[in-house]
Amino acid sequence: MQKLITLLVFALLAVSIAGCHVVYVPDVQQGNLLDKTMVDQLKPGMSKHQVLLLMGTPSVSTPFDQSRWDYVSTLQHRGGVINLRTFTLTFNNDTLVRTQGDFFAQDAQEMVKDSKKYHASYPVDETQGDKSKSPDEEKKDSGMDSGTPNPSGGQ
Incomplete structure (x- = not known):
């Protein structure tokens, strides 16, 4: 009986907290998120392929009507x-x-502005982690182009 009362108290507490909106409820965004600059680039006369490259895949394109694309x-x-x-x-x-x-x-x-805050805000240098070297840099590092002997004994 003691366990039943404790369970009921916790259930009542959980329902009351959920009813007060204390529990976090996230924003839910689904579908295409278009940017105004992309849509401004649309011009009558563009091909479907050009539109697809610019806007991305539409949310709705029915096989029965290929002349209409919906972004939702x-x-x-x-x-x-x-x-x-x-x-x-x-x-x-x-x-x-x-x-x-x-x-x-x-x-x-507002949705577009909010979505940008989740992108990296710090400067990203994409070549920072690149360890590959060009053939000229490899010659310079091995000492071949300066005429000095290679420390490993090679020439």
Whole structure:
């Protein structure tokens, strides 16, 4: 009986804490996250391949209508209301003819800004860890091009 009462007290405590929103609920973003600069580069007359390279794969492309691509994104802030954003591209014979949608409302711009804060903020030198040397550097290190003998006995 003592264990049952203890279990009920802990269950009641857990439910009351969850009801007060003390428990962390993360933001949930799904779908395509488009950047305004990418969309500004879209021009009528671009091919599907050019659009694919610029924008990435669409969220929705139906096999029954190859002339329409939909980029869809949802954002749910801390378990609240789900915000839905759509951006539709229409093609005619593999050529972009029209764009439409509400993807770049103010909330979507906030999503893009928030996503950038998770990227590396420190300077990254991609060649820092590269141990390979060019043939000229190897000659210089071995002393072959300066005419001095190699310490290992080679010439």
